[in-house]
Amino acid sequence: MSARPANPHLASDIISAAASIIEENGPEGLTMRDVADRVGYSPTTIYLYFKNKEQLLDETVNRAFEWFADWCEKAQTGPTPIDRLRQTAHAYLDWGLQNPGMYRLMFEWGYLGDISEEAIFARRRSWRGCRQLVEMGAEKGLLPLSLDSGLAADVMWVATHGLVSLAISGRMFGNPGVADPEVVHKRSHMIMDALVDGWLSDWASPGS
DSSP: OOOOOSOTTHHHHHHHHHHHHHHHHOGGGOOHHHHHHHHTSOHHHHHHHOSSHHHHHHHHHHHHHHHHHHHHHHTOOSSSHHHHHHHHHHHHHHHHHHOHHHHHHHHHOOOOSSOOHHHHHHHTHHHHHHHHHHHHHHHTTSSOTTOOHHHHHHHHHHHHHHHHHHHHHTOSSSSTTTSOHHHHHHHHHHHHHHHHHHHHHHHHSTTO
């Protein structure tokens, strides 16, 4: 294999270019030539960093989970773990609504060629953050000490993922391609509030 180009940031630039193309055209619309055109290099150069399109998509998924986790963590500005749980849920929803192409890639892309255990662990960073907030809430007496933090995080992720998937499908608030984005955003966040209220009420109830 030829030596890689001198640009140390090119691999990151390639992933960013792939992400923008996926957002525009979906993963099925991604080609190595389009990525090369976007970063201003030849397709041959792209193959020095990624052996094929599948590896590039897997690495883009890894990067998307990093962006997603960063986004959720930056939203956590509230004074209590409960406030931060609510903010995390709404940040999760907003990220999916604003990045539907990447969201579908993250949760629907099936190829896992040579993905490492470290990458799998990194992809669960946001889930671990939710679990830690539940544990902090229990430590501060805001949630029961007996609450299973892992199960609670699963509930948050499953319910929020379902809401995002329905919202970006275009089928939840109108016909596909017709639903008003403002209506989708407003109604989705109203549902998110109701979900969080339901979780907290159930978790804090006797015997939970």
